[in-house]
Amino acid sequence: MIPASLLLIGFLILFYNYFWKRRELPPGPLPLPIFGNIREIKNNPPGYDAYRNWRDIYGPVFTYWIGEKPLVAIADYNTMKETLIDDGDSYINRDFFNDFMIILRNNTFGLTSFEGEEWVEQRKFAIKTFHRLGMGKNVMQEKMFIELSRMFEDMDEEIKVTGSNDMNVAPFIETCVASIIYSILFDYQITRERKSDYMKMKTIVYEYTGLFGHWAVQMIMAKPYLFKDLPFFKDYMQKIHKAYWKMSEHVEMMAADAIKNYKMDMDSEANDYVTAFMRQHDATEEKKGYNLGNLNSILVDFYIAGQDTTINSIMWGIIYLMYEPEVIGKMQKEMDDKLGDEEFVGIDDKIKLPYTTAVTHELQRMANVMPQNIARRTTKDVVIGGYKIKEGTTIMPLMSAVLFFPDHLKFDPTRFLSPDEKSVIKVDELIPFSCGRRMCLGAEMAKMEIFLIVANLFRHYDVCFF
Ligand code: HEM
Numbered sequence: 001m002i003p004a005s006l007l008l009i010g011f012l013i014l015f016y017n018y019f020w021k022r023r024e025l026p027p028g029p030l031p032l033p034i035f036g037n038i039r040e041i042k043n044n045p046p047g048y049d050a051y052r053n054w055r056d057i058y059g060p061v062f063t064y065w066i067g068e069k070p071l072v073a074i075a076d077y078n079t080m081k082e083t084l085i086d087d088g089d090s091y092i093n094r095d096f097f098n099d100f101m102i103i104l105r106n107n108t109f110g111l112t113s114f115e116g117e118e119w120v121e122q123r124k125f126a127i128k129t130f131h132r133l134g135m136g137k138n139v140m141q142e143k144m145f146i147e148l149s150r151m152f153e154d155m156d157e158e159i160k161v162t163g164s165n166d167m168n169v170a171p172f173i174e175t176c177v178a179s180i181i182y183s184i185l186f187d188y189q190i191t192r193e194r195k196s197d198y199m200k201m202k203t204i205v206y207e208y209t210g211l212f213g214h215w216a217v218q219m220i221m222a223k224p225y226l227f228k229d230l231p232f233f234k235d236y237m238q239k240i241h242k243a244y245w246k247m248s249e250h251v252e253m254m255a256a257d258a259i260k261n262y263k264m265d266m267d268s269e270a271n272d273y274v275t276a277f278m279r280q281h282d283a284t285e286e287k288k289g290y291n292l293g294n295l296n297s298i299l300v301d302f303y304i305a306g307q308d309t310t311i312n313s314i315m316w317g318i319i320y321l322m323y324e325p326e327v328i329g330k331m332q333k334e335m336d337d338k339l340g341d342e343e344f345v346g347i348d349d350k351i352k353l354p355y356t357t358a359v360t361h362e363l364q365r366m367a368n369v370m371p372q373n374i375a376r377r378t379t380k381d382v383v384i385g386g387y388k389i390k391e392g393t394t395i396m397p398l399m400s401a402v403l404f405f406p407d408h409l410k411f412d413p414t415r416f417l418s419p420d421e422k423s424v425i426k427v428d429e430l431i432p433f434s435c436g437r438r439m440c441l442g443a444e445m446a447k448m449e450i451f452l453i454v455a456n457l458f459r460h461y462d463v464c465f466f
Pocket residue numbers: 111112113123181301302305306307309310313369370373374375397432433434435437438439440441442443445446
């Protein structure tokens with residue numbers, strides 16, 4: 001017979017897990033003790049189907065649990081607008097699994113995890129610096145044309161050397177995107193001679209971002225002090241730690257020259273992020289967070305964010321496009337009909353190329369590269385979708401669920417076109433960069449890269465499956 005005390009303990013655990021800890025949160029799937037809802041996410045990798053299924057059952061606002069951590073998900077555009085956009089200040093803080101990040105990054109934070117005045121200052125500085133470095137202007141486009149030109153030369157060379165058109169375009173696109181971010185951060189280009197060094201770093205970035213999506217790492221993130229030293233989990237903790245510090249050492253090495261030389265030629269504008277930051281470091285005497293520890297963390301954030309998401313969007317987009325030869329044909333015809341014989345398609349050509357522009361929108365919608373967003377934390381008590389939510393609650397804006405438009409598996413650029421297909425229309429639900437005050441800081445750069453790379457690639461080559 002089971003002793004009454006054991007029955008009581010069992011009852012208390014169940015009561016706590018299934019009722020007490022969930023009593024002030026919106027409804028959602030039943031969490032297992034300790035593991036939460038990780039099983040459903042693990043069984044539906046990378047998680048889209050689990051989120052959509054929960055939205056269908058519980059509505060657009062629901063709670064799911066990563067380990068013992070509850071996340072209040074917002075999974076439709078209207079609720080995101082009412083909250084993140086119309087009441088932005090209440091959702092401005094991050095819940096970046098702080099205990100985990102403190103362990104992983106040794107107490108340093110980057111732009112994705114800063115809060116308060118430090119975040120306001122550093123985000124303002126980053127936006128200003130990107131603009132000074134040419135974001136949204138011809139200067140940035142010129143930088144991108146140089147990289148595109150290098151990419152096409154390298155592709156042509158490979159075709160010549162191998163005598164075959166059968167090639168994998170992925171490494172060329174990866175290097176092109178990476179070289180753009182290296183040039184902005186460090187004024188450094190990945191030339192042919194430097195490519196093999198970059199390829200080694202690239203595998204570390206992929207390993208790091210891949211590990212973040214793994215259920216074991218999610219469990220550690222939720223309760224690092226409980227899991228990080230347990231057998232099995234310890235391996236994952238060590239792997240992610242090692243990958244992070246390799247990237248950190250790499251950006252430190254890349255930044256070293258600019259840190260040594262930033263005082264030279266003070267009359268000219270900074271040509272890279274590190275120089276701009278170091279000059280600000282002198283001007284503010286390190287106040288407002290302009291210190292070397294923060295610089296390293298900010299660079300690692302840009303280094304990861306500036307490569308992985310953009311490369312994945314373009315690569316997934318190209319894969320989807322290759323199943324749509326008619327779309328490719330229509331896009332290429334539009335470019336042939338509307339453009340002259342300039343070497344490259346530019347950002348100003350977008351106005352003449354509504355179909356091609358709509359293809360890049362649809363490509364980002366389909367690629368849907370972030371199943372989970374970076375979590376926020378409420379700064380005060382709020383009401384979301386009719387549920388009272390306390391200050392300090394973790395919020396997960398699930399834009400991946402919003403990007404599942406009706407008939408979502410159909411690659412259909414006309415979703416973003418007027419009925420006569422002569423102009424691009426704004427569709428609020430297209431939010432691959434999320435929304436509100438913490439929306440992606442590199443959105444303009446990423447959109448420019450995606451348009452320039454995709455349009456120019458298909459203008460120069462017929463990309464298809466072999
Ligand atoms: C297709 C490419 C990209 C996608 C889909 C993407 C998506 C996102 C998303 C969803 C967020 C979180 C927003 C939120 O909290 O709600 C974010 C944040 C961020 N992204 Fe991107 N991103 C991309 C490219 C870039 C690039 C190229 C950069 C910079 C070089 C960048 C820098 C950042 C930074 C610094 C943040 C943190 C902003 C903050 O917390 O204030 N991203 N991105």
